[in-house]
Amino acid sequence: xxxxxxxxxxxxxxxxxxxxxxxxxxxxxxxxxxxxxxxxxxxxxxxxxxxxxxxxxxxxxxxxxxxxxxxxxxxxxxxxxxxxxxxxxxxxxxxxxxxxxxxxxxxxxxxxxxxxxxxxxxxxxxxxxxxxxxxxxxxxxxxxxxxxxxxxxxxxxxxxxxxxxxxxxxxxxxxxxxxxxxxxxxxxxxxxxxxxxxxxxxxxxxxxxxxxxxxxxxxxxxxxxxxxxxxxxxxxxxxxxxxxxxxxxxxxxxxxxxxxxxxxxxxxxxxxxxxxxxxxxxxxxxxxxxxxxxxxxxxxxxxxxxxxxxxxxxxxxxxxxxxxxxxxxxxxxxxxxxxxxxxxxxxxxxxxxxxxxxxxxxxxxxxxxxxxxxxxxxxxxxxxxxxxxxxxxxxxxxxxxxxxxxxx
Amino acid sequence: xxxxxxxxxxxxxxxxxxxxxxxxxxxxxxxxxxxxxxxxxxxxxxxxxxxxxxxxxxxxxxxxxxxxxxxxxxxxxxxxxxxxxxxxxxxxxxxxxxxxxxxxxxxxxxxxxxxxxxxxxxxxxxxxxxxxxxxxxxxxxxxxxxxxxxxxxxxxxxxxxxxxxxxxxxxxxxxxxxxxxxxxxxxxxxxxxxxxxxxxxxxxxxxxxxxxxxxxxxxxxxxxxxxxxxxxxxxxxxxxxxxxxxxxxxxxxxxxxxxxxxxxxxxxxxxxxxxxxxxxxxxxxxxxxxxxxxxxxxxxxxxxxxxxxxxxxxxxxxxxxxxxxxxxxxxxxxxxxxxxxxxxxxxxxxxxxxxxxxxxxxxxxxxxxxxxxxxxxxxxxxxxxxxxxxxxxxxxxxxxxxxxxxxx
Numbered sequence: 001x002x003x004x005x006x007x008x009x010x011x012x013x014x015x016x017x018x019x020x021x022x023x024x025x026x027x028x029x030x031x032x033x034x035x036x037x038x039x040x041x042x043x044x045x046x047x048x049x050x051x052x053x054x055x056x057x058x059x060x061x062x063x064x065x066x067x068x069x070x071x072x073x074x075x076x077x078x079x080x081x082x083x084x085x086x087x088x089x090x091x092x093x094x095x096x097x098x099x100x101x102x103x104x105x106x107x108x109x110x111x112x113x114x115x116x117x118x119x120x121x122x123x124x125x126x127x128x129x130x131x132x133x134x135x136x137x138x139x140x141x142x143x144x145x146x147x148x149x150x151x152x153x154x155x156x157x158x159x160x161x162x163x164x165x166x167x168x169x170x171x172x173x174x175x176x177x178x179x180x181x182x183x184x185x186x187x188x189x190x191x192x193x194x195x196x197x198x199x200x201x202x203x204x205x206x207x208x209x210x211x212x213x214x215x216x217x218x219x220x221x222x223x224x225x226x227x228x229x230x231x232x233x234x235x236x237x238x239x240x241x242x243x244x245x246x247x248x249x250x251x252x253x254x255x256x257x258x259x260x261x262x263x264x265x266x267x268x269x270x271x272x273x274x275x276x277x278x279x280x281x282x283x284x285x286x287x288x289x290x291x292x293x294x295x296x297x298x299x300x301x302x303x304x305x306x307x308x309x310x311x312x313x314x315x316x317x318x319x320x321x322x323x324x325x326x327x328x329x330x331x332x333x334x335x336x337x338x339x340x341x342x343x344x345x346x347x348x349x350x351x352x353x354x355x356x357x358x359x360x361x362x363x364x365x366x367x368x369x370x371x372x373x374x375x376x377x378x379x380x381x382x383x384x385x386x387x388x389x390x391x392x393x394x395x396x397x398x399x400x401x402x403x404x405x406x407x408x
Numbered sequence: 409x410x411x412x413x414x415x416x417x418x419x420x421x422x423x424x425x426x427x428x429x430x431x432x433x434x435x436x437x438x439x440x441x442x443x444x445x446x447x448x449x450x451x452x453x454x455x456x457x458x459x460x461x462x463x464x465x466x467x468x469x470x471x472x473x474x475x476x477x478x479x480x481x482x483x484x485x486x487x488x489x490x491x492x493x494x495x496x497x498x499x500x501x502x503x504x505x506x507x508x509x510x511x512x513x514x515x516x517x518x519x520x521x522x523x524x525x526x527x528x529x530x531x532x533x534x535x536x537x538x539x540x541x542x543x544x545x546x547x548x549x550x551x552x553x554x555x556x557x558x559x560x561x562x563x564x565x566x567x568x569x570x571x572x573x574x575x576x577x578x579x580x581x582x583x584x585x586x587x588x589x590x591x592x593x594x595x596x597x598x599x600x601x602x603x604x605x606x607x608x609x610x611x612x613x614x615x616x617x618x619x620x621x622x623x624x625x626x627x628x629x630x631x632x633x634x635x636x637x638x639x640x641x642x643x644x645x646x647x648x649x650x651x652x653x654x655x656x657x658x659x660x661x662x663x664x665x666x667x668x669x670x671x672x673x674x675x676x677x678x679x680x681x682x683x684x685x686x687x688x689x690x691x692x693x694x695x696x697x698x699x700x701x702x703x704x705x706x707x708x709x710x711x712x713x714x715x716x717x718x719x720x721x722x723x724x725x726x727x728x729x730x731x732x733x734x735x736x737x738x739x740x741x742x743x744x745x746x747x748x749x750x751x752x753x754x755x756x757x758x759x760x761x762x763x764x765x766x767x768x769x770x771x772x773x774x775x776x777x778x779x780x781x782x783x784x785x786x787x788x789x790x791x792x793x794x795x796x797x798x799x800x801x802x803x804x805x806x807x808x809x810x811x812x813x814x815x816x
Contacts, residue, residue, distance in 0.1 A: 156773055166773040173773065213645050227739075229637065236741025237621050238776050243738040246774055251658070251731050251765070258771050323659050327735055330651040331635075333644025357659070363666050365564055365574040365581065366654055368646050 011396070013038050014046050018055070018078065018395050022104050026059050026075035047076055053402035054144065055082045055102070078103045083147035083398050084139065086132055087386030089194060090124075090153045092116055092169040092221050092290060097131050098380070099139055100387030102147075102398075108139060109380070121175035128177075129184055136185075145401060148394035149181055150190040150386035152197045154222060158239040162191050165240065168222050168257055190386075190393055194218070195242070196233040197385030199226035202338060202375065204388075211335035211371070215328055217244060217321075219343025221290065222257065223265040227332060245269065247327060249320040267320035268350070270296050270343055273313055277302075280309040296345065303349040311349065318350030322357025329358070330366050340375040347374045419804070421446050422454050426463070426486065426803050430512050434467050434483035455484055461810035462552065463490045463510070486511045491555035491806050492547065494540055495794030497602060498532075498561045500524055500577045500629050500698060505539050506788070507547055508795030510555075510806075516547060517788070529583035536585075537592055544593075553809060556802035557589055558598040558794035560605045562630060566647040570599050573648065576630045576665055598794075598801055602626070603650070604641040605793030607634035610746060610783065612796075619743035619779070623736055625652060625729075627751025629698065630665065631673040635740060653677065655735060657728040675728035676758070678704050678751055681721055685710075688717040704753065711757040719757065726758030730765025737766070738774050748783040755782045 016036045021027060027035070033043040050056040057079050061072035080101040089096040093116055099108040114127065128151070136146060155167030162178025164170065178189040199216040208214060212231050218224040223245030227234040234241050245265035246258055253262030257271060266272050274291040277283060277299050284295045291299075302310035325337055339347060351374070358367065378384075424444045429435060435443070441451040458464040465487050469480035488509040497504040501524055507516040522535065536559070544554060563575030570586025572578065586597040607624040616622060620639050626632040631653030635642040642649050653673035654666055661670030665679060674680050682699040685691060685707050692703045699707075710718035733745055747755060759782070766775065 166771075229642065234637070234740075236776075237743045237778065238741055240774055240776055241739060241741035243741075243774055246770065247735040247738045248731055248769060249659070251727075251769070258774075260769055260771060262769070319659075323656055327655045328739070330655045331649060331736070331739060332642075333646055333649035333651075335645045361656060361659070361668060361670070362654065363574075363668060366648055366651055366666075368644075368648055370645065 010042075010046075011399075013042060014050070014399060015395050017043070017046050017050070018399075019392070021056065021076065021078045022102075022391065025103075026077040028073035028075055030073070032076070051076075053399075053406050055079055055398070055402055080105065081143050082402070083145050083394070084143040085148045085150065085387055085390035085394065086135060086146065087150040087152060087197075087383040087390060088128060088131070089197075089382045089386065090116065090151065090167070090169055091194070092154070095127070095131065096379075096383055097135055098383035098387060099135055100391065101143070102391070104388055104391055106380070106384070106387070108135060109383070110135070116169040117171050119170065119172075121172045121177075124170070124175070125177060125180050128181065132181075132185060145398070146185060146187050147398050148188045148190065148390040149185060150192060150197070150390035150393075151177065151181070152192050152194045152382050152386045154194050154224060156238075156240040156243065157191050157193055159191050159193075159235065160239070162189065164191070165238070188394055188397060190390055192386065192389060193224070193226065193233075193239075193242075194382045195224035195226035197382045197389060198340065199228055199233065199385070200389055201381050201385040202340070203228055203231060208336060208338070213332065213334040214336045214338065215332060215334045217325075217337065217339045218341035219268065219270075219339065219347070220341040221270045223269050223343075224341070227334070244324060244328065247324055249323050264320050264324040268317040268324075268343075273317055273346065274299060276313045276316075277310060281307070293342065296343075300346045300349065303346065314346055314349035315353045317346075318353035319357045321350060322354040323361060325354065325372065326358045326361035329362060329368060329370055333366075333368055334370055336371045336373065338373055338375050340377050340381075342377050342379065344374050344377050418450075418454075419807075421450060422458070422807060423803050425451070425454050425458070426807075427800070429464065429484065429486045430510075430799065433511075434485040436481035436483055438481065440484070459484075461807075461814050463487055463806070463810055488513065489551050490810070491553050491802070492551040493556045493558065493795055493798035493802065494543060494554065495558040495560060495605075495791040495798060496536060496539070497605075497790045497794065498524065498559065498575070498577055499602070500562070503535070503539065504787075504791055505543055506791035506795060507543055508799065509551070510799070512796055512799055514788070514792070514795070516543060517791070518543075524577040525579050527578065527580075529580045529585070532578070532583070533585060533588050536589065540589075540593060553806070554593060554595050555806050556596045556598065556798040557593060558600060558605070558798035558801075559585065559589070560600050560602045560790050560794045562602050562632060564646075564648040564651065565599050565601055567599050567601075567643065568647070570597065572599070573646070596802055596805060598798055600794065600797060601632070601634065601641075601647075601650075602790045603632040603634035605790045605797060606748065607636055607641060607793070608797055609789050609793040610748070611636055611639060616744060616746070621740065621742040622744045622746065623740060623742045625733075625745065625747045626749035627676065627678075627747065627755070628749040629678045631677050631751075632749070635742075652732060652736065655732055657731050672728050672732040676725040676732075676751075681725055681754065682707060684721045684724075685718060689715070701750065704751075708754045708757065711754065722754055722757035723761045725754075726761035727765045729758060730762040731769060733762065733780065734766045734769035737770060737776060737778055741774075741776055742778055744779045744781065746781055746783050748785050748789075750785050750787065752782050752785050 033040045059075040080103045082102040095112045156165040164175045181189045214228045216226045225242040225244035227242045246263045250262040254266035256263035256266035303314045441448045467483040488511045490510040503520045564573040572583045589597045622636045624634045633650040633652035635650045654671045658670040662674035664671035664674035711722045
C-alpha cells in the first residue's frame with residue numbers, strides 16, 4: 001500500500017537524516033535541519049522517534065572552551081549497534097567477507113582462498129551460507145539485527161533477478177543466488193557487479209563531485225567497468241552493460257579468457273600481460289593463467305627497470321587500453337575516466353602509449369574535455385562500496401523493523 | 409518564481425491534455441480524463457480555458473448510428489492554427505525546411521541545394537534567417553504565432569549552449585547559432601543532433617514500446633547514432649556522446665573523413681563504400697568524395713546483382729558495422745539496435761557479415777537478447793522528429809502566451 005504523501009515525506013526526511021549522520025558523523029540537530037532543508041520542529045520530532053527506536057543516540061556536549069559563547073550543542077549520532085550488513089566480494093580463487101555496522105564502519109574482515117572455478121552453484125551457496133553464519137554467530141551478539149547482504153561479483157549479474165549470469169571466477173552460469181540467501185537470512189540481498197561497488201565509493205569523493213557522468217575502469221585479472229550516468233550505475237537491458245574488457249581492440253586478435261578474440265582484456269589484463277611475457281622473460285613460476293600479485297609485481301618491475309621485452313608488452317597493453325578508452329569517449333563522452341584496480345600497478349608503464357593512442361584515434365572535438373586519471377588501488381574498496389550500498393538499500397526496512405519492535 | 413504546487417499540477421495536467429490531443433487526434437473529454445488520470449471536473453475546467461485561449465476547438469458530434477445508444481460525445485481537438493514550428497535539417501550540401509502546425513502535421517516542406525562546406529558561420533546564420541523569414545511571410549497569415557524552431561544537424565552539437573561543435577556538413581567549428589536565431593525570431597530554438605530527432609520518431613512507434621534502451625544507427629554519407637536511455641537521448645558531458653561512426657574498427661585502418669584512421673565510418677559510410685569501389689568498378693562519375701543517391705544506388709545494385717568486387721566491399725562494411733555493434737552491445741546492452749538512414753539501401757549486402765562479426769566477437773552472455781533490426785528510411789523522418797520535439801519544448805510557452813493574450 002502506498003503511504004499518504006505527508007507520511008512519504010516524513011519517511012524521506014527520516015532517511016535523509018540517517019544518511020547525513022552516516023556521511024558526516026555526529027551532527028547537531030540544527031545542522032541536520034540546515035543540511036537537509038527540514039524545519040527544526042521536524043528534525044526534533046524525527047530525532048525523538050529515532051532515539052526511542054534505538055537507531056541514534058545523543059552525545060553529551062563537550063565542556064565549552066573558555067572563549068566559547070552560549071550553550072554547547074548536543075550532537076546526535078547513529079547507534080553503530082542498531083544493525084549490521086555483510087558484504088561478500090567474490091573474485092577468482094578468493095572470497096572476502098566484511099561486516100559493516102550501522103554507521104558504515106568496517107567491524108570485521110576476513111579473506112578466504114577458495115578454488116572458485118571448481119564450485120557448483122550449490123557449493124557456492126552452501127559456502128556463502130557457512131561464512132555468513134559463522135560471522136553472524138561471532139558478531140550478532142553486538143548488533144540488533146542483520147539488515148542486509150551485498151554480494152559483489154566480478155562479471156555479469158542481473159541485480160534485478162538476483163542472478164549471476166556469468167563470472168570469470170565461476171565455471172557455472174545463470175545461478176539465482178539472491179533468493180536463496182534471502183530465504184536463509186531473512187534480509188534483503190543485493191547482487192552487484194564489483195565495479196559498481198567501487199564506483200559508488202569513488203563517486204562520493206570530493207575530487208569527483210563535478211563528474212556526474214563517470215566511467216571507472218578496473219584493471220586486474222580481468223578488466224571491469226562501471227558507468228555512472230548522473231551518478232547512477234548504468235546496467236543496460238539485462239545487467240551486462242559496461243563490459244569494457246570485452247569490447248574490441250583488434251578483430252581476430254589475441255585470445256581472451258571469454259573464448260573470443262581481440263578483446264581489450266586479451267591485451268591489458270594481468271593474465272594477458274603475463275602470458276605475453278612468459279615466452280620471453282624469466283619470471284616467477286606458478287599458474288601463469290592466473291598470475292599472483294607477486295608474479296605481476298615481478299613483471300611490472302622488469303618493465304619499470306627498462307627491460308625492453310617487458311616494456312613492449314606494457315606498451316601494447318597501453319595502446320589497447322587507449323583504443324578502448326577512445327571508444328568510450330566517442331560513445332559516452334563522460335566527464336571523467338578513472339582507471340583503478342590491482343592492475344593499476346603497471347599503469348606507469350602503459351600510460352604513454354595509452355594517451356598516444358587516444359590522441360591518434362580521436363579528433364579534438366571528440367576527445368573533448370574528459371579527464372582521464374588513475375587512482376591508487378585499495379583492495380577493500382569493493383567491500384566498502386558494498387556495505388554503503390547495502391545500508392542505503394536497507395535503511396527503510398531497518399526503520400520499519402525498529403518501529404514495529406517498539407510498538408510491540 | 410516557482411509556481412505553488414497546485415498550479416504546477418494544473419500546468420502539468422494542461423500540458424498532458426495538449427499532448428494527448430496531439431498524439432491521438434480528436435478525443436472526448438471523458439477519455440482525456442481516463443487517459444491522463446485526471447478527474448472529469450479538472451478536464452472540463454482545463455478544456456474551457458483552452459477553448460477560450462483558442463488552443464483547442466470542439467468538433468460537433470457526428471449523427472449517432474441507428475444502433476448507437478445515448479447522446480453522442482462532443483470531441484475536442486487541437487486548433488492546428490494556434491501555433492506553428494519550423495524544423496531545419498542541415499546536412500551536407502542540403503537544407504530541408506519543414507513547417508509543422510500545432511497538431512504536429514507538416515504544412516510545408518522545401519529542399520535547397522547549398523554548398524554547405526563553403527559557408528562561414530555568419531553565412532549560415534544569414535541563410536537560415538532568410539529561409540525562415542520567407543516561410544513565415546508565406547505562412548504566418550494562417551498561424552497565430554511561430555512557437556519555436558528546431559535545427560537538426562549532422563554531427564556534434566551542444567544542445568545546452570546552442571552551439572554546433574563540429575559537423576561534417578560545415579567547415580567551421582564551435583558556432584553559437586541558437587542565440588542568434590532566438591534573438592531574430594523571438595522564439596525558443598532547439599539545436600539537436602539529427603539522429604536524436606529520428607530516434608524520437610522511432611521510439612514512439614508501437615513496435616518498439618518495450619525498448620526503453622534503444623540505439624539508432626544512421627547509415628548515410630556519415631554514420632550517426634542516437635542512444636536513448638529510458639527513452640531519453642543520452643548526450644554525455646559536452647553533447648558529443650553516441651559518435652558511433654568514429655568508434656574504431658581497425659586501429660591504423662582506412663582514412664576517415666574526420667582525419668583519423670580506422671573509424672567504422674571509414675568502412676561503412678557512403679563515401680567509404682564509393683571510395684573503395686571507385687578503383688575497381690565502372691560507376692557513374694561525379695564527386696566521389698560526396699557520392700549522390702544515384703551513384704550509391706548504382707553501387708548497391710552491382711552488389712545485389714552479384715558483382716564480386718562490390719560484394720566484397722559491402723561484406724567488409726558489414727564486418728566493420730558488426731564489430732562496432734558488438735562494442736555497443738558490450739557497453740550499452742540495449743534492448744534494441746535499429747539500423748536506418750539512407751545507407752540502409754545497402755543493408756541486404758552487409759547484414760550476413762555483420763551478424764557473423766557480432767556472433768564471432770561476443771559470447772552469448774554478452775550478445776544478450778538485444779534485438780538487431782533495420783528500418784526503412786524516410787528522408788522526412790528527421791524533420792518530423794524535430795517538429796515533435798520543438799512542439800513539446802514550446803507547449804508551456806504557447807500556453808503562457810495564449811493566457812497573456814486573453815488577459816490583455
